[in-house]
Ligand SMILES: O=C(O)CCC(=O)C(=O)O
């Protein structure tokens with residue numbers, strides 16, 4: 406396994422910023438690591454700054470910062486259908502959907518599509534498309550423990566979160582807590598949302614939670630889906 410791949414090993418582990426070596430850039434090796442982690446544990450954390458490039462990460466971070474500062478992001482909803490409940494006790498982030506039109510979004514979409522095809526080749530998931538949004542958590546914002554998809558609906562199958570924050574430390578809060586899929590009372594990892602870190606997990610299986618952030622936290626979430634036409638979550 407690539408040493409930059411972090412997988413659960415029993416005890417909760419803190420994935421500290423900057424403590425891991427660069428991702429292995431050999432063609433397809435990172436996809437092998439990703440597929441191995443997903444099939445063995447249901448989730449994986451990878452540092453992809455070398456794969457994506459500093460410039461692209463900076464450009465995405467600028468986009469979400471501008472969207473946030475210009476009040477273009479909307480309060481996120483939860484639940485199914487076109488009228489999601491905006492329950493502030495569960496989720497407090499703000500989101501803006503990506504269209505893939507700007508140059509950085511187009512580059513990101515090429516990367517996400519490579520990832521989609523790579524997972525299909527290795528795990529036969531039949532992922533047809535993806536949807537993606539920016540998210541901003543302001544100080545005090547959180548997202549309580551949840552799973553991203555409801556069993557048997559074959560809608561959201563694989564979730565991905567890419568973080569866009571330079572110099573994130575434990576004191577900044579906002580960790581992603583990942584729970585054991587067999588026992589959701591057990592935290593198996595806490596991931597700091599440092600720029601270039603990417604977490605990928607099985608949408609139906611892995612309970613997770615965003616702890617209250619103490620500074621503004623930007624990220625980009627993406628869901629790979631098996632349905633061709635949009636079905637409710
Ligand atoms: O930002 C994160 O770390 C996770 C976000 C999340 O769980 C979601 O948007 O469903």
Ligand SMILES: [Fe+2]
Pocket residue numbers: 551552553613
């Ligand atoms: Fe989630």
